[in-house]
Amino acid sequence: MSPQKLETNSDLQSFVDRYDTFLFDCDGVIWRGSTIVDGVPEALDMLRSLGKRLIFVTNNSNTSRKDYVKKFAKLGITAAVEEIFSSAYATAVYLSDVAKFGTTNKSAYVIGGNGIRTELEDVGIKTLGREHTVPIDLSSLAEVEPNPEVGAVVFGIDYDVSYRKLAHAHVNLVHNEGCLFIATNDDRTLPGGKYMYPGCGSLLSSLKSSSQKTPMVMGKPNKPMLDCVMRKYDLDAARTCMIGDRLDTDVQFGISGGLATLCVLTGVADEQSVLNPTSPQATYYTSSLGNLAQLA
Amino acid sequence: MSPQKLETNSDLQSFVDRYDTFLFDCDGVIWRGSTIVDGVPEALDMLRSLGKRLIFVTNNSNTSRKDYVKKFAKLGITAAVEEIFSSAYATAVYLSDVAKFGTTNKSAYVIGGNGIRTELEDVGIKTLGREHTVPIDLSSLAEVEPNPEVGAVVFGIDYDVSYRKLAHAHVNLVHNEGCLFIATNDDRTLPGGKYMYPGCGSLLSSLKSSSQKTPMVMGKPNKPMLDCVMRKYDLDAARTCMIGDRLDTDVQFGISGGLATLCVLTGVADEQSVLNPTSPQATYYTSSLGNLAQLA
Numbered sequence A, B: 001m002s003p004q005k006l007e008t009n010s011d012l013q014s015f016v017d018r019y020d021t022f023l024f025d026c027d028g029v030i031w032r033g034s035t036i037v038d039g040v041p042e043a044l045d046m047l048r049s050l051g052k053r054l055i056f057v058t059n060n061s062n063t064s065r066k067d068y069v070k071k072f073a074k075l076g077i078t079a080a081v082e083e084i085f086s087s088a089y090a091t092a093v094y095l096s097d098v099a100k101f102g103t104t105n106k107s108a109y110v111i112g113g114n115g116i117r118t119e120l121e122d123v124g125i126k127t128l129g130r131e132h133t134v135p136i137d138l139s140s141l142a143e144v145e146p147n148p149e150v151g152a153v154v155f156g157i158d159y160d161v162s163y164r165k166l167a168h169a170h171v172n173l174v175h176n177e178g179c180l181f182i183a184t185n186d187d188r189t190l191p192g193g194k195y196m197y198p199g200c201g202s203l204l205s206s207l208k209s210s211s212q213k214t215p216m217v218m219g220k221p222n223k224p225m226l227d228c229v230m231r232k233y234d235l236d237a238a239r240t241c242m243i244g245d246r247l248d249t250d251v252q253f254g255i256s257g258g259l260a261t262l263c264v265l266t267g268v269a270d271e272q273s274v275l276n277p278t279s280p281q282a283t284y285y286t287s288s289l290g291n292l293a294q295l296a
Helices: A009-018 A040-049 A065-074 A087-098 A114-122 A138-143 A163-175 A200-211 A223-233 A247-256 A271-275 A289-295 B009-018 B040-049 B065-074 B087-098 B114-122 B138-143 B163-175 B200-211 B223-233 B247-256 B271-275 B289-295
Strands: A021-024 A053-058 A084-086 A107-111 A150-155 A180-183 A189-191 A196-198 A240-244 A260-264 A284-286 B021-024 B053-058 B084-086 B107-111 B150-155 B180-183 B189-191 B196-198 B240-244 B260-264 B284-286
Touching (some): A053 A065, A087 A150, A150 A200, A163 A200, A163 B196, A200 B196, A200 B200, B040 B289, B053 B065, B087 B180, B087 B223, B107 B114, B150 B200, B223 B247
Parallel strands (some): A240 A260, A260 A284, B150 B180, B240 B260
């Protein structure tokens, strides 16, 4: 079925009535770079006033949820830590609730920024590797040995990645029986202003190649993060809608979880790509999330 | 045709008579780790006394040829810089003689160790990137811009690899029209004592993934290094034999260049794998290069 365009107040009203929970991608939906999308604060306020649950879902693993709240505040939007779900937090929830790291006393070897470390440590998981930024040479490589304490290698974008970190992660993955391998996301590139730069998924290729292991990828468009969200908030898929600006990540993410999806045109996707029958098919589309402010 | 075993003095003598030039892999042939293989110094002396040309071919790009000569000396073997051909030197020869970097005033952005930088600088090619070891963050990523001076990205094992280096290499590869992409080798792992560690080919995966470009790989078993050797010394393929301990790299390397090959059993390959009809087929095999000392 072709995506339904939400244009009139009546379209928008029946859309809102149909769902209890809305999951939002942020960049391209709520904001573009550091600019808020027109009407979005009012739209979010309107949804809150109706008692809807709002959850902001991001592949960003480099910023902790607490810091994400600050970013929201700077843009004039009030959000609670509990409303934010990042691939780093999803990893922490997975290791804690599914892999039961709390009871096994296993540690995580982390290649990634402080966002990941904070989320893991906040649920009581010890993280290793932060200090492994010192260069190494061939003659001292043999000092890098598997550590039986390591039960998972967690990989996110790391602006301080080093050969030493990759070597530690590698030997733990290859030699620690049952060591989990989790990547926060597999985005090939990331936008950094005028140019694109190597993303988490590209850095991750090194470790996949050397270890010949395949990571579980938490973030959009992969399913584990959505499973975490649904389980954490005990959501009813039939009453939940995923809102995003990208067909291949956000809309695909919603589809994988059996959710309705709304594609907005304030980011990557345009009307033509939304209506292209070979793209992932959104349930709805509308020019901007700000349109919902009309219902206020 | 099944590989011919060289056992008797008569086998070995007719082998030696048949070739003017011998190319040698080092680790597993000349030495094992830091121990010389028995009889090898005498075998090499015997070949020299017959006026044979000896060339030592290595994928190691982290050590300059000058430092390699010192390693030979420490093990009691006299070798000249001109007798050593590394993937780093092959890269320098390629950029200088084939890509004509001298006349175009292009620089090379290098991810790799001092071995590569020394070889490139020795043929007059300016190298960039050495100082790009400082961590970076998302907010300053936009400072990393393509540099029009960069005509090639050269990639070798780098124990001091950084996100900043990968970002520079990435934007140059993607945005500099005609920028060459050369890797010294694509070895997935490298031995470092008790364990294997990520090799040049694994680190390289990051940049291949982010840039979606395919590098020219100089080192064994790829052909570019052999083309460089053959051109540099104006060798006759019919009178040249490649000697190594690995079927998938050394023997394959010789086969690709139309050379005869001798596989020795002092390293990775054993008799069973040499005789396995599904492996690359060596022309000859013998238990050790040291056997040639019998002819002295």
